[in-house]
Amino acid sequence: MYLSRPAEYALRVMTYMALLDPAKRVRARDLSKAVGVPEHFLSKIMRRLTEYGILDAKKGHNGGFVIAKPLSEVRFLDILRAVDFEPSADHCLFGLGNCDAQHPCPLHQEWSILKNQIEQWARSHTLGEADHAAVG
Amino acid sequence: MYLSRPAEYALRVMTYMALLDPAKRVRARDLSKAVGVPEHFLSKIMRRLTEYGILDAKKGHNGGFVIAKPLSEVRFLDILRAVDFEPSADHCLFGLGNCDAQHPCPLHQEWSILKNQIEQWARSHTLGEADHAAVG
DNA sequence: ATCTCAATGGACTGTCAATTCCATTGAGAT
DNA sequence: ATCTCAATGGAATTGACAGTCCATTGAGAT
Numbered sequence: 001m002y003l004s005r006p007a008e009y010a011l012r013v014m015t016y017m018a019l020l021d022p023a024k025r026v027r028a029r030d031l032s033k034a035v036g037v038p039e040h041f042l043s044k045i046m047r048r049l050t051e052y053g054i055l056d057a058k059k060g061h062n063g064g065f066v067i068a069k070p071l072s073e074v075r076f077l078d079i080l081r082a083v084d085f086e087p088s089a090d091h092c093l094f095g096l097g098n099c100d101a102q103h104p105c106p107l108h109q110e111w112s113i114l115k116n117q118i119e120q121w122a123r124s125h126t127l128g129e130a131d132h133a134a135v136g
Numbered sequence: 137m138y139l140s141r142p143a144e145y146a147l148r149v150m151t152y153m154a155l156l157d158p159a160k161r162v163r164a165r166d167l168s169k170a171v172g173v174p175e176h177f178l179s180k181i182m183r184r185l186t187e188y189g190i191l192d193a194k195k196g197h198n199g200g201f202v203i204a205k206p207l208s209e210v211r212f213l214d215i216l217r218a219v220d221f222e223p224s225a226d227h228c229l230f231g232l233g234n235c236d237a238q239h240p241c242p243l244h245q246e247w248s249i250l251k252n253q254i255e256q257w258a259r260s261h262t263l264g265e266a267d268h269a270a271v272g
Numbered sequence: 273a274t275c276t277c278a279a280t281g282g283a284c285t286g287t288c289a290a291t292t293c294c295a296t297t298g299a300g301a302t
Numbered sequence: 303a304t305c306t307c308a309a310t311g312g313a314a315t316t317g318a319c320a321g322t323c324c325a326t327t328g329a330g331a332t
Contacts, residue, residue, distance in 0.1 A: 002138035002139075002250070002254065003138075003229075004289080004290095005289075005290060005291095006289090006290085008229060011229060011243065012229060012230055012231060012243070015230070015242050015243050016230075016242070018242075019242060027307090027308065027309090028308080028309075029308080035231065036231045037231075038290085038291055038292075039292090040291070040292055040293075041290065041291050041292080043308095043309070043310080044291090044310095044311090046309085047309080047310065047311085050309090050310095057308090057309060057310090058298095058299075058308085058309080059297075059298050059299050059300090059307080059308055059309045059310085060298065060299035060300050060301090060306080060307050060308055060309080061299065061300040061301060061306075061307055061308080062299090062300070062301095062307090062308095063298095063299070063300085063307070063308045063309065064308075064309085065309090076246070093139075093144060093147060093148060094148055094151070094152075095148060095171065095172045095173075104267065104270045105267075105270055106151050106152070106154075106155060106266045106267045106268070106270045107147065107148070107151050107266070107267075108267070108270060109265075109267060110212070110257075110261050110265060113257065114138070114254065114257045117253050117254075117257065118138065118250065118253075118254070121246075121249065121250045121253065125246050129245070129246060130242045130243070131240065131241075131242045131243075131244070131245060132242070134240045134241055134242045134244060140319085140320095141319080141320060141321095142319095142320085163277090163278065163279090164278080164279075165278085174320085174321055174322080175322095176321070176322055176323075177320070177321050177322080179278095179279070179280080180280095180281090180321090182279085183279080183280065183281080186279090186280095193278090193279060193280090194278085194279080194328095194329075195277080195278055195279045195280085195327075195328050195329050195330090196276080196277050196278055196279080196328065196329035196330050196331090197276075197277055197278080197329065197330040197331060198277090198278095198329090198330070198331095199277070199278045199279065199328095199329070199330085200278075200279085201279090
């Protein structure tokens with residue numbers, strides 16, 4: 001609802017993967033089942049995460065994905081950006097093309113506050129916080 | 137991007153209307169031009185706002201819409217809810233149906249923080265804050 | 273009474289993001 | 303070398319939501 005589907009799914013798989021044994025590769029197919037995201041769509045998302053350097057992919061036998069960095073170094077913001085979701089992208093709520101601090105629209109101030117909060121949220125949380133205890 | 141189109145448009149017209157003479161009714165057609173939202177689509181949105189009691193509508197000659205309450209009593213939250221956008225709607229990011237405080241998913245904590253911030257934002261801002269000086 | 277204007281409501285259409293499909297590539301295993 | 307497995311990449315399809323259309327209702331004005 002605040003996030004695009006790919007953004008939501010990316011956050012979801014990454015969090016799920018964060019709970020797994022980092023030494024073992026996981027296939028997209030298995031992740032798809034575990035996490036409830038259509039297989040091929042998920043593959044496409046994992047590709048973006050791989051290009052972006054967040055995942056490491058390997059083809060063929062015993063292939064699959066692993067997270068490419070220490071969990072505490074993977075910010076939500078990085079995950080979102082990998083799938084082209086930029087939390088602070090400045091799209092003027094008022095529909096104005098030239099809305100900025102110099103030429104603010106009547107909603108500029110309020111909207112900026114929210115955008116900043118969301119960006120700050122994405123910037124300050126990492127996969128290191130994924131709750132191992134939580135089952136759902 | 138965080139908001140649905142109807143939610144964004146609703147916030148936009150309402151903010152625009154907040155700057156107008158509250159004694160004069162405005163036609164949807166005129167608002168549509170002023171605010172850059174397709175006329176019939178906007179009408180549909182205004183209808184929701186009217187049902188919800190935020191706007192007052194009048195048909196026929198000299199008809200149109202006016203805001204039905206003092207600006208400081210119209211919270212962004214009310215506007216969003218009128219168009220069925222509930223900022224704190226609990227849709228588990230992890231895709232789990234039964235995710236709550238008792239059965240948290242691994243993203244529960246982080247996601248709750250963001251949802252609460254957004255809801256708090258919508259709850260604490262009103263049309264009274266619309267910036268009359270801002271032109272865009 | 274009748275005419276015009278503007279909102280109302282619901283059915284219809286278009287568009288783009290979400291999802292699926294398929295052919296290709298590269299890595300291991302035998 | 304060859305076979306199988308899994309990722310890759312792009313083309314094709316689907317579906318949800320954005321946007322359009324039209325017939326109806328109710329309020330003034332003449």
